Amino acid sequence: MGTAHTAEALLQATAAELAPHAGDNPFVPKVEQGTASRAALAALALEQHHVIASDQRAFAHLAERSTARGESACAAFFGSLADGEEIAAGHLDALSAALGLDAAAIGAYETEPGCQAYPSYVARLALTARPPEAVLALSANFAxxxxxxxxxxxxxxxxxxxxxxxxxxxDFFAAPAPDLDEQAVAAVRAGLDSGLDVAMAYRSGRLLQSYESMFWSTLAERP
Structure with a gap:
């Protein structure tokens, strides 16, 4: 089996193994059923302002680290992620406005620790993880x-x-991203060629999924 196939299979297997259980997200079913309050939806948007800003900087840093390490495939992947966060920030402004949130409300909002554990860990990965392992861990979570x-x-x-x-x-995050998927495969393939630590990537991916579950559980507790 060639490395290209191995990289794609590894990404798929890791995403499947780390896929959340039905009870890991108690908030999304509330939105689907129309029982989540407008205040909880506003909290979702407000928390995301901080998540998006943090993740954009983290991905940009990972792109810079990848370039410095000569890992061009990883640099391309993280550069695309950073660009995507900038686009998402614009969409988030529209969501916030629709929920009645102005700049003053966004600036005054006090974040919940349970909602900010995820971006905090992404920032840690940006500082300490080998880029190919961060690609594998993050890709599993994005699914x-x-x-x-x-x-x-x-x-x-x-x-x-x-x-x-x-x-x-x-809708931006829900849309298929074949170019990003191809970049992830290329980055993981290069990582496998240079000794990617699959166990470490899996551990990081497991923590990311746990921190994301904390995000949704925290929102579900909002009145």
């Missing part, structure tokens, strides 16, 4: 995140009267 976003968008459309522009933040 679940995209599915959650699709379900949230559907719920917002069906129960909360939010239009396409307001839902664009979630």
């Amino acid at each position: 679940a995140w995209g599915g959650y976003c699709a379900r949230i968008s559907g719920g917002l459309r069906a129960h909360y009267g939010l239009g396409e522009e307001a839902r664009a933040f979630f």
Whole structure:
């Protein structure tokens, strides 16, 4: 089996092994059923302002580290992620406006520790992880995140009267990203050729999934 096939298979297997259980996200079903409060939806948007800003800087740093290490495939992957976070930030502004949040409300919001554990760990990976291992760990997590976003968008459309522009933040992450998938395969392939530590990547991916579950569980507790 060639390394290209091995890299793709490893990405798929890791995503499958780390896939969340049904009870790991108690918030998304509330949005789908229309039982999540507007205040909880506002908290989701407010928390995401901090998540997106942190992740954008973390991905940009990983791209810089990858370039310095001569890992061009990883640099391309993380550069694409950083660019995507900038696009998402614009969509998030539209969501926030639709939920009645202005700049003052966004600036005054006090974040929840359970919601910010995930971006804090991404920042740690940006500082300490080998880039190929971060690619594998993050890619596994993104598979679940995209599915959650699709379900949230559907719920917002069906129960909360939010239009396409307001839902664009979630639709952006829910949309297929074949170019990013190809970049992930190339980065993991290069990592396998240079001694990628699969066990370390899996450990990081497991923690990412746990911290994401904390994010959703924290939101689900909001009145």
